[in-house]
Amino acid sequence: MDIVRRNTDYALRAMVNLARKYDKELVSSRTIAVQEKVPYQLACKLMQKLHKAKLIKSSMGPKGGFSLIREPKNISLLEIIESIQESLSLNKCMLARYKCPKQKSCTIRPKLVELQAYIGTYLNNITLADLVGEQDNK
Secondary structure, eight states, X not given: OOSSOHHHHHHHXXXXXXXXXXXXXXXXXXXXXXXHTOOHHHHHHHHHHHHHTTSEEEEOSTTOEEEESSOGGGOBHHHHHHHHHSOOOSSGGGSTTOOOTTTTTXXXXXXXXXXXXXXXXXXXXXBHHHHHHHHHTO
């Protein structure tokens, strides 16, 4: 089971791309698709989701494109992940809408809940600025 789905990985790459160009230039969906090796139609859909989540803004016209709404240091990986795949879940028993018949007696679930909380906190503490900084150091 993928914790971070393929589309989410593409969205993370698109956001890092925008973070590298923060306050410098607008970036088109086509440019992101080419530079990040994301199918163009999918890049368009992901940009729409990121826009709806208020993580990016768009500008129309021949020189239009996308840019981050906030500084890269103020956008966490968890925000991006949740904007694309809604929730991050290790197992379906972690989802509120799923009612497992063994939920109260399960010996595994408490540790999964603990691990999921750790992953959520970890991803919330990583920002786009952290990732851009790591790229710049390579």
